[in-house]
Amino acid sequence: MKSNRSNTQYLMYINITRFIILCLFILITASCSQQKIEISSPDKKLLVIVSLSENNIANWQLFKKNNDGSLVEIVHPSLLGLTVNDINFSSEVEISNISTNKEIKESYSLVSGKVSKVSITYNSQTITLKKEKHELLVHFRVMDDGIAFQYEVLGEGNLAINNEATTFAIPQKGGKAWISAYDIITEYTPAYETSYFNTIPIGTHAPEKSSGWQFPLLFNTSNNWLLITEAGIEAFLYGSTHLQKNCTNGIYRVCFAEENEALNSCNNIPILKNHDKTNWRVVVAAENKQTLIASNIVTSLTPSYLGDTGWIQPGVSAWSWWSDPQSPKDYSKLKSFIDFSSQMKWPYFLVDANWNLMPKGSIEKIAKYAKDRNVGIFLWYNSGGKNNVVTEQPRDKMDNRDKRRSEMEWMEKIGIKGIKVDFFQSDKPQITNLYKEILADAMDYHLLVNFHGCTLPKGWERTYPNLMSHEAVQGAECYGFSNDYAINAPSQNTIHCFSRNVVGPMDYTPTTFSNIKYPHLTTNGHELALSILYQSGIVHIADAANSIQSTPSYIISFLQNLPTTWDEIKYLYGEPGKDAVLARKHNGKWYIAGINGENIEKEILLDLSFIDNDILILINDDENNGFAKSSIKVSKEFTIKLRPYGGFILIDE
Numbered sequence: 001m002k003s004n005r006s007n008t009q010y011l012m013y014i015n016i017t018r019f020i021i022l023c024l025f026i027l028i029t030a031s032c033s034q035q036k037i038e039i040s041s042p043d044k045k046l047l048v049i050v051s052l053s054e055n056n057i058a059n060w061q062l063f064k065k066n067n068d069g070s071l072v073e074i075v076h077p078s079l080l081g082l083t084v085n086d087i088n089f090s091s092e093v094e095i096s097n098i099s100t101n102k103e104i105k106e107s108y109s110l111v112s113g114k115v116s117k118v119s120i121t122y123n124s125q126t127i128t129l130k131k132e133k134h135e136l137l138v139h140f141r142v143m144d145d146g147i148a149f150q151y152e153v154l155g156e157g158n159l160a161i162n163n164e165a166t167t168f169a170i171p172q173k174g175g176k177a178w179i180s181a182y183d184i185i186t187e188y189t190p191a192y193e194t195s196y197f198n199t200i201p202i203g204t205h206a207p208e209k210s211s212g213w214q215f216p217l218l219f220n221t222s223n224n225w226l227l228i229t230e231a232g233i234e235a236f237l238y239g240s241t242h243l244q245k246n247c248t249n250g251i252y253r254v255c256f257a258e259e260n261e262a263l264n265s266c267n268n269i270p271i272l273k274n275h276d277k278t279n280w281r282v283v284v285a286a287e288n289k290q291t292l293i294a295s296n297i298v299t300s301l302t303p304s305y306l307g308d309t310g311w312i313q314p315g316v317s318a319w320s321w322w323s324d325p326q327s328p329k330d331y332s333k334l335k336s337f338i339d340f341s342s343q344m345k346w347p348y349f350l351v352d353a354n355w356n357l358m359p360k361g362s363i364e365k366i367a368k369y370a371k372d373r374n375v376g377i378f379l380w381y382n383s384g385g386k387n388n389v390v391t392e393q394p395r396d397k398m399d400n401r402d403k404r405r406s407e408m409e410w411m412e413k414i415g416i417k418g419i420k421v422d423f424f425q426s427d428k429p430q431i432t433n434l435y436k437e438i439l440a441d442a443m444d445y446h447l448l449v450n451f452h453g454c455t456l457p458k459g460w461e462r463t464y465p466n467l468m469s470h471e472a473v474q475g476a477e478c479y480g481f482s483n484d485y486a487i488n489a490p491s492q493n494t495i496h497c498f499s500r501n502v503v504g505p506m507d508y509t510p511t512t513f514s515n516i517k518y519p520h521l522t523t524n525g526h527e528l529a530l531s532i533l534y535q536s537g538i539v540h541i542a543d544a545a546n547s548i549q550s551t552p553s554y555i556i557s558f559l560q561n562l563p564t565t566w567d568e569i570k571y572l573y574g575e576p577g578k579d580a581v582l583a584r585k586h587n588g589k590w591y592i593a594g595i596n597g598e599n600i601e602k603e604i605l606l607d608l609s610f611i612d613n614d615i616l617i618l619i620n621d622d623e624n625n626g627f628a629k630s631s632i633k634v635s636k637e638f639t640i641k642l643r644p645y646g647g648f649i650l651i652d653e
Contacts, residue, residue, distance in 0.1 A: 457504020
């Protein structure tokens with residue numbers, strides 16, 4: 001009897017235990033499906049909440065904690081999810097798993113960037129969305145200055161990503177935006193070379209004659225600055241993305257490259273494999289403009305290169321095409337520009353399109369002539385290929401791996417230092433992957449890379465430190481194309497400091513003192529300041545040699561010693577569309593540059609307490625649109641006058 005009672009008690013215990021476990025499982029499952037998952041930044045000032053709506057629609061939203069402890073919603077509930085092989089993970093889903101929140105600290109160096117060394121801390125957490133038996137992982141990283149998330153797909157075989165549901169719902173009340181249209185791609189028109197709209201209402205639809213809005217998008221809302229972009233692109237065939245035209249109620253939705261891009265030569269629908277990850281969706285969330293312009297989130301979302309980078313040398317380059325588009329085919333003109341580069345002590349000279357059509361010389365001779373004068377040559381290449389019909393040459397060298405590596409082997413042999421690859425004309429997956437293939441092969445042959453007619457920077461310069469710059473901007477070449485550009489340039493130049501250049505290097509080709517077709521409104525001081533304001537691993541000085549040589553000796557000296565790598569960046573003054581003053585530090589020396597984007601004289605007060613020296617060199621505009629130089633004594637505060645559309649530089653001597 002005793003034994004039977006014991007067995008009965010034991011069985012009851014087992015059953016009760018099983019019941020409790022079952023209840024706990026049900027509770028946990030229900031909790032995952034219903035609870036709000038909160039992920040905070042290391043400093044506890046940013047809070048991401050992931051939840052399911054009543055219809056089991058996956059949402060995320062972003063809050064900022066005020067000094068008084070109250071929370072302000074800076075991104076309204078926004079959609080999450082992908083459609084993978086027709087399985088829609090944005091609705092009728094459950095949250096089946098939540099990983100442990102991990103705080104991660106990273107430090108890394110950049111060969112070329114807004115700073116040389118980056119330290120970042122973030123909280124990392126993964127949320128699993130489940131639909132029937134299928135699962136989708138969403139990886140979140142929350143930093144002190146913003147957030148990022150990406151999707152990881154699971155499944156057998158080829159996984160077609162039919163749609164990405166991601167949205168960014170931006171508070172509209174009292175907010176304003178600085179955003180640029182994703183242009184309709186034509187033979188010579190890339191997507192990323194349109195003007196920024198200056199302080200338009202949040203929720204304004206993209207122009208009818210466009211394909212939507214492009215990254216990055218800059219907003220000022222709820223007393224915060226938001227910069228939205230993408231980064232990474234780890235998957236082989238995901239592609240770059242942009243935002244749909246319609247953004248009713250301030251809801252901006254991600255969409256894929258247009259179907260007719262790249263002359264319909266490849267698919268715009270991503271095809272992924274098991275455990276492939278999508279692009280990172282990035283929101284820089286800043287209380288002030290210093291946090292905004294100094295953010296390194298984009299590069300921090302890409303892996304570091306661990307090999308030898310000693311051969312990679314950023315620097316200044318002369319460029320003959322801006323002042324003379326026929327010069328790349330003229331042997332004597334190229335020699336003259338190489339001589340100019342040598343005189344300016346610049347390490348590089350860019351030989352632009354159609355150099356292979358040179359009738360009375362060869363690129364081998366040019367390379368030898370340049371090497372003898374301590375000047376390295378960059379060569380222009382067409383990316384096409386099937387992806388464009390642009391006739392500029394050389395063509396059909398970069399889109400095929402065997403041809404590309406053979407060409408790069410030849411370039412390394414004759415001493416070429418870098419390439420400029422142009423006219424990609426698409427954000428489709430295959431074309432996006434071509435960038436990375438070019439970068440990887442160029443690393444093997446010790447070639448620096450500059451992309452033009454291209455997509456937006458995505459942090460690749462950390463993974464491929466030979467990447468010096470991207471265009472993806474309406475740069476100074478447009479003085480030859482449009483009077484509207486010349487009229488808008490002063491204000492546009494200020495916007496770039498707070499938007500486009502925040503996400504990565506920008507080959508604007510600054511410092512054009514002379515005019516080509518459409519005359520400048522900007523002063524010479526404004527143009528000179530751009531060489532400091534804009535970050536690029538290769539700074540192409542666009543103006544003609546005789547124009548540079550006719551400037552005062554102190555301007556020539558400044559350009560001869562122009563840094564292209566930086567250790568630190570500071571915001572000092574400005575508002576996008578109106579003005580911008582930034583300070584950059586190189587080898588212990590501060591360079592300050594400022595521009596006026598408006599046609600009014602201004603007097604601005606700068607805090608220079610971070611500079612140890614009390615004597616600075618000031619170069620600014622004189623009354624006749626020339627230059628003026630002076631040594632000035634400064635204290636913690638310094639007042640400077642800016643001419644209409646003017647500019648200045650201050651050098652810590």
